[in-house]
Amino acid sequence: MSAEAEKLRIYDRADNKGWKKWGPYLSDRSWGTVREDYSPYGDAWNFVSHDMARSRAYRWGEEGIGGISDNKGHICFALAFWNHRDNILKERFFGLTGPEGNHGEDVKELYYYLDSTPTHSYMKMLYKYPQQEFPYNKLVIENMRRSRQEPEYEMLDTGVFDQDEYFDIVIEYAKADQNDWLVTVTAHNRGPADAPLTLLPTIWFRNTWSWGYEKYNVRPMLTGLATSQIEVNHRQLGKYKLYCEEADELLFCENETNTERLYGRPNVTAYPKDAINNYLITGRPEYVNPNRIGTKASARYTRNVPAGGSVSIRLRFSDQTHLTQPFGDFDALFALRKAEADEFYDDLQASALTGPNASPDLVNIQRQAYAGMLWSKQFYYYNVNEWLKGDPNMPIPFQGRVYARNEQWRHMYTANILSMPDKWEYPWFAAWDLAFHTLTLARLDPHFAKRQLAVILREYYMHPNGQIPAYEWNFSDVNPPVHAWATWKVYEIDKQMNGVGDVAFLERVFHKLLLNFTWWVNRKDVEGNNIFGGGFLGLDNIGVFDRSQPLPMGGRIEQADGTGWMAMYTLNMLRIACEISLVRPSYQDMASKFFEHFLHIASAMNNLGKQHISLWDEEDQFYYDILHTPDKQARLLKIRSMVGLIPLFAVEVIDDELLSKLPDFRRRLEWVLTNRPDLASLVSRWHEPGKGSTHLLSLLRGHRMKMLMRRMFDEAEFLSDYGIRALSKFHEKQPYELHMNGELLRVKYVPAESETSIFGGNSNWRGPIWFPLNFLLVDSLLKFYQYYGDDYEVEYPTHSGQVMSIREAAIQVAERLINLFRADSTTGRIASLGDLNRFADDPNFKDLLLFYEYFNGDSGSGLGASHQTGWTGLIADLIEYYTQFQSVKQAVPVGK
Structure with missing residues (x-):
C-alpha cells in the first residue's frame, strides 16, 4: 500500500479533518454569485462585479x-x-x-x-x-x-x-x-x-x-x-x-x-x-x-x-x-511528498502504465483529470434563510428583495466541502453534476465520494417534500434522477478497490432516495399513468419548447427522457435493495416494489391509456416526447435527440446466484411475471437466460435496442468522431418544425452553441457531445453485453459493413471520447483544444489539457466551462474501461 493510500486508510475522517482538514x-470566484447577491431583483452578475471584488x-x-x-x-x-x-x-x-x-x-x-x-x-x-x-x-x-x-x-x-x-x-x-x-x-x-x-x-x-x-x-x-x-x-x-x-x-x-x-x-x-x-x-x-x-x-x-x-x-x-x-x-519533505504522489498514481494507473498496452498519453490525460477533480473541491457555505432576510449589519442598507430567489428552500443550510462543477464558471454545487463526479472521486478516495452523496441527501439539503436541490440559481429546478445510479456505481468501485462492500452506506442513502423517488412519483407523474414530465432534466435546449417553463399555449409534455430516467431509477433502487437484502432480508420487499414499478413504467411507455399513443414511434423506430394540448389533442414531437436514447439507460442484469440468496424476492418476481403476462411481455423475456445464467431487465427488447443503436451508431446522425451527439445531424438538413398558435417553432442541428437565444440562459446548445450522457451510454451498453455476450452483434458504424459485439462498440465510442484529449498522430493537435498550432507545437503549451463542459459535435473543440467541469473528469473512468478492455483483448481474442 502506498504512503498516500495509508494516510487515507488511517487518518481519513468523515468530516474532512486529519490530512484533509x-x-x-x-x-x-465568489463575485457574481447568488450568495453574494443582495439586490432587489436578483441581478447577481452586477451586484458584485469583478471590479468591485477587490474592494468588497x-x-x-x-x-x-x-x-x-x-x-x-x-x-x-x-x-x-x-x-x-x-x-x-x-x-x-x-x-x-x-x-x-x-x-x-x-x-x-x-x-x-x-x-x-x-x-x-x-x-x-x-x-x-x-x-x-x-x-x-x-x-x-x-x-x-x-x-x-x-x-x-x-x-x-x-x-x-x-x-x-x-x-x-x-x-x-x-x-x-x-x-x-x-x-x-x-x-x-x-x-x-x-x-x-x-x-x-x-x-x-x-x-x-x-x-x-x-x-x-x-x-x-x-x-x-x-x-x-x-x-x-x-x-x-x-x-x-x-x-x-x-x-x-x-x-x-x-x-x-x-x-x-x-x-x-x-x-x-x-x-x-x-x-x-x-x-x-x-x-x-x-x-x-x-x-x-x-x-x-x-x-x-x-x-x-x-x-x-x-x-x-x-x-x-x-x-x-x-x-x-x-x-x-x-x-527533502517536498521531494518525499512528490514521490508519494507518483507512487499513489503508479498503483492507481497500473493498467495504463504497464504491459503491452502501456500508453503515456492516456496516463497524462487521466492524471490531469484526477488533478482537476481534486482541485475542484470547495468550501460551500449558504444559509438560505439568513441570506433571504439579510444581515443586521451590511456595507449598505439591505433594501429587501422583490424577487426572492429560492424562497421555498429556507431550510437549506450548507457548510461543507463539496465537489464543484467548475470553481470559476460554476462555483456552486450542482446536484446532478455531483453525482457524476463521485464515480471518478471514488477511484481516488471512496470515502469522500460516499460522503458527497450522503451530504446532499441530508435533511438540511433535501427539501422536506423529497426534492433534491438542483443548483444555486434555482434549487427548485429539476435534474435527472441519477443519484441512485451513482450510489450503486460508487459502491461497486469501493468494493472492487477495498474488497468489501459498504452496505451501511447503501442503506443510509437508500432511505433518502426513497423520499426523492416518492417526490418524483407524486409531482412529476401528472396523470398517474407512470409517464413522467420533469421539465429541465439537463436537456432543456434540444427540444422545441423550454421545458423549464409552462408551455406557452398551455398543456403539458410527457417526456421520453423523463420516463426513461425514472425506469432507470427503479432498476437502480431494485439493485441496491437486492444488495442490502443479502444482509437484511426484509429489504426484499423493497426490491419487489421497484421491480413492479419498473414493469408499470415499461407498460406505460408503450401504451398511454385511451389515446393509445406510445412514446415509441413505429414509423421512425425511435422514442419521442408527447405534446398534450389544451384541446385534448396529443402528438409526438419528432425530434431525434438524446431524449430518445435515454431509455437505453434503464437496464439491469441479475444473475441466478443472487436470486438464489433472495428467495422471497424471487418468488414474488416469478409470480408477477407468470400472472401478469401483459407486463412481462414488455421487457426482455425473463425466462431466457443470458450469458452465465443472467437475466436482463430492460425497457428494450432486441429489435428496439437494435433500432436505437442503428441510429446512435450512424455517423450521419448521432455518431461523431468524438462521441455521441445530443441532437441528430439529420436535423441539419431537415430541421424539425412545429406550427403552433400561428407561430413556427424550429429545431435545427448546430454542432456547438445555439445560434439563437431562444430559451435565455447562457448555453443554448443544440448538438454538442456531453460527457455524462456518453458515459451513461457506454456503461449501459456494457450492461447489455453482460447479458448477451458475443452472440448479439451490431453494425458499427452503421452502413460500414463492420459487425461487432456490443462491448466492442461501447469501447469504440469510449475511444472516440478519449480522442478528444489525445494528440493526433499526424498533426499533434488535440481536438478539444481547437485548431491553434500553439497547443500542438509550443513545448510550454503542449500536453496541457482543459476539461470542458461539452464539445463541438463535429470538430470536438471544447465549449462551455473550461476548467475541469467535474463530469468531464469521467474521462479517467473511460480510460479505465478502455485499458482493461485492451488487456482482455490481448489475452483472449474477441469472440472467444
Whole structure:
C-alpha cells in the first residue's frame, strides 16, 4: 500500500479533518454569485462585479488564485501577482459575466490543474500571466460585440502571448504534516527580455465579524513578526505562523469593504480590503497599516526575472510556531511528498502504465483529470434563510428583495466541502453534476465520494417534500434522477478497490432516495399513468419548447427522457435493495416494489391509456416526447435527440446466484411475471437466460435496442468522431418544425452553441457531445453485453459493413471520447483544444489539457466551462474501461 493510500486508510475522517482538514477549498470566484447577491431583483452578475471584488468583503465565501483554506474556510491563503503594467493586482481570475459573453459567462485566463493527491499532501498548478498589460477591456468589448453565431474571443486572440511575453507561474504545495504546509512558487520568464514581477503570497480571514451576529464578533488577528513571519491567531483554529523566506516586506490591511470607493459611505477602517492593491499600484505607503496588524496580509517579493530564466520563493504555513529553521527540511519533505504522489498514481494507473498496452498519453490525460477533480473541491457555505432576510449589519442598507430567489428552500443550510462543477464558471454545487463526479472521486478516495452523496441527501439539503436541490440559481429546478445510479456505481468501485462492500452506506442513502423517488412519483407523474414530465432534466435546449417553463399555449409534455430516467431509477433502487437484502432480508420487499414499478413504467411507455399513443414511434423506430394540448389533442414531437436514447439507460442484469440468496424476492418476481403476462411481455423475456445464467431487465427488447443503436451508431446522425451527439445531424438538413398558435417553432442541428437565444440562459446548445450522457451510454451498453455476450452483434458504424459485439462498440465510442484529449498522430493537435498550432507545437503549451463542459459535435473543440467541469473528469473512468478492455483483448481474442 502506498504512503498516500495509508494516510487515507488511517487518518481519513468523515468530516474532512486529519490530512484533509486543509485543501484547495478556496473558490476561483465568489463575485457574481447568488450568495453574494443582495439586490432587489436578483441581478447577481452586477451586484458584485469583478471590479468591485477587490474592494468588497464577501459574506459567504472567498476566492483566490491557486488558493487553499481550512475545511470551514476561516483561514485562506492564495497567490497574487503584479507585472508592473496592470492598473490592478492580479488577485483573482478574470472572466465575462453572463450578459457580457456572446455565449454566456466565460473565464478569460490560462491556468491548469496539474496534480494532487486525495489528501492534498502534494498539489501543483500552472498559471500563465502576461507581461503586457492584461487586456481586460479588450476582452469585454470584443466579446460583447460578437454575435452568438461567432466564436468567443479568447486570451490568445488578444495577441498578448504572441511574442512569448508571459510568465509561467508554477504553484506547488506539500504537507509536512496535517497542519503544516510547504509552498513553492516558481515564475518562468518565457519572453525574450528580462521582466519585473511582484509575487504576493497572501493570507487572510474570511470575514465572519462584520454582519451583526454576536457569536462571530471576535475578530481574528494577523501580526507581522521580524521581517518574514506572520503570526496567525484564530479563536477556533488556534495559532499558526506563515514563514516567508527572504520577503522584501510584509503588508497588512483589513478584510473589510471599502465602502467609500464602492458606495460613497465612510469606511469602518483606514485600511480596507483593497489597501495592498492601492499601495503597490500608487506607491503610497499610507494605504497599508504601519503597525503590521490586520485580517489580511501579503508578503511582497519583487524580482527581475531573466529572459528564459526563473525565480522561486518558498513559504511555510504551520501550526509549529517556534521553528528556528523552517526551511531546513523543506526540499527533502517536498521531494518525499512528490514521490508519494507518483507512487499513489503508479498503483492507481497500473493498467495504463504497464504491459503491452502501456500508453503515456492516456496516463497524462487521466492524471490531469484526477488533478482537476481534486482541485475542484470547495468550501460551500449558504444559509438560505439568513441570506433571504439579510444581515443586521451590511456595507449598505439591505433594501429587501422583490424577487426572492429560492424562497421555498429556507431550510437549506450548507457548510461543507463539496465537489464543484467548475470553481470559476460554476462555483456552486450542482446536484446532478455531483453525482457524476463521485464515480471518478471514488477511484481516488471512496470515502469522500460516499460522503458527497450522503451530504446532499441530508435533511438540511433535501427539501422536506423529497426534492433534491438542483443548483444555486434555482434549487427548485429539476435534474435527472441519477443519484441512485451513482450510489450503486460508487459502491461497486469501493468494493472492487477495498474488497468489501459498504452496505451501511447503501442503506443510509437508500432511505433518502426513497423520499426523492416518492417526490418524483407524486409531482412529476401528472396523470398517474407512470409517464413522467420533469421539465429541465439537463436537456432543456434540444427540444422545441423550454421545458423549464409552462408551455406557452398551455398543456403539458410527457417526456421520453423523463420516463426513461425514472425506469432507470427503479432498476437502480431494485439493485441496491437486492444488495442490502443479502444482509437484511426484509429489504426484499423493497426490491419487489421497484421491480413492479419498473414493469408499470415499461407498460406505460408503450401504451398511454385511451389515446393509445406510445412514446415509441413505429414509423421512425425511435422514442419521442408527447405534446398534450389544451384541446385534448396529443402528438409526438419528432425530434431525434438524446431524449430518445435515454431509455437505453434503464437496464439491469441479475444473475441466478443472487436470486438464489433472495428467495422471497424471487418468488414474488416469478409470480408477477407468470400472472401478469401483459407486463412481462414488455421487457426482455425473463425466462431466457443470458450469458452465465443472467437475466436482463430492460425497457428494450432486441429489435428496439437494435433500432436505437442503428441510429446512435450512424455517423450521419448521432455518431461523431468524438462521441455521441445530443441532437441528430439529420436535423441539419431537415430541421424539425412545429406550427403552433400561428407561430413556427424550429429545431435545427448546430454542432456547438445555439445560434439563437431562444430559451435565455447562457448555453443554448443544440448538438454538442456531453460527457455524462456518453458515459451513461457506454456503461449501459456494457450492461447489455453482460447479458448477451458475443452472440448479439451490431453494425458499427452503421452502413460500414463492420459487425461487432456490443462491448466492442461501447469501447469504440469510449475511444472516440478519449480522442478528444489525445494528440493526433499526424498533426499533434488535440481536438478539444481547437485548431491553434500553439497547443500542438509550443513545448510550454503542449500536453496541457482543459476539461470542458461539452464539445463541438463535429470538430470536438471544447465549449462551455473550461476548467475541469467535474463530469468531464469521467474521462479517467473511460480510460479505465478502455485499458482493461485492451488487456482482455490481448489475452483472449474477441469472440472467444
